[in-house]
Amino acid sequence: MTGHDTTGAGLPERAVRELAAATATLVADHDVIGSITSLLHGCADSVEAAAAGIIVTAPGRGLEFLAGTDHRAEHLELYQVQVDEGPGVDCVAGRRPVTVVGLAQVAARWPSLLDAFLAAGFDGVHAAPMAWRGQMLGAVNLFFDSKEPRGETALVAQAFADIASLVILRNSPLAAADIAARTQAALADRVIIERAKGVIAYIEDLSMDAAFDRLVMMARERRHPLTAVAASVVDQAAGESSPR
Incomplete structure (x- = not known):
């Protein structure tokens, strides 16, 4: 599980602090995976999620796992890519956020993922789309255990997802072929x-x-x-x- 803030700061203050740190990566030299991993930890901490992960669209191969905060997130991301079912898959296909709370709802929407959620100890998820000028790049997935996503979760998660898109595609504007090359380079990292x-x-x-x-x-x-x-x-x- 990602570490939670122990200073007593509320969600908005925590989110502002983590978003500021994430934005700082855009004005300095960075490696994509390192920045994305740090961004995921900050996003999860901001909304009190247990873990977070990112899947991206890989040219000619569909969706692929890019990064996660821990192995529980990594395993779930890899599994949903393998079975082509899950929050990130739906988020990318529908081009909109996806929120599901409770194991009953998880089982109803993605039956093949129930055991994976149980094994990881998660009982809720929020997925935020990553896009660049109408082209879907992937999704940021936030996994919850005993806490339900708050009202601000969708807004904060989308802000982090937008920053993640910029981290991958910082030198804009880019043609579609360039976007594919950047994504492929991140996967190679x-x-x-x-x-x-x-x-x-x-x-x-x-x-x-x-x-x-x-x-x-x-x-x-x-x-x-x-x-x-x-x-x-x-x-x-x-x-x-x-x-x-």
Whole structure:
């Protein structure tokens, strides 16, 4: 679960603070996955969601998982992409937000996802569309456990979804082919991060969740982009395993 604010700040104040931090990524050099992951954590914390994830449209391949705050979100995102059913799928297809609260409603709308929601401990979800000038890029999905989405959730989530679109497509305007290339590059970055997580999990005997936390901490300590740190981890492991 993402960490909750313990300062007593209300939802609007928390949302403003996290949105300001997310917007700051647009005026500085950034790597897409690192910025998106940080943005997701901020979004989840803003609306007191248990976890968050993003799926994006991949040219010629439909929807693909891009990033998540933890493995529960990642597993659910991957599963809904696999079965082509779920909040993000409906959000992208319908080009509008989707909110479902309660396991009964989850089962009624997406029967194949009920077990996945149960396993993750989620009982509600809100999906916000990511779009660029009418072209659907994907969806930000916020998962809830014991808390229902508040009235402000849709507004805050959409603001984060819009920023996520800008993070991927910062140098605008872009042609459709350029948008596809940017999305594909972001997905390639995710592959590098997944490899680095595996390396860290193996070397340090950690779970994949803990390995990801370790990778994020390394990036913060070194003040380098998350993807760059992931690539260095993978390269170092490959060098140590190569014949001498």
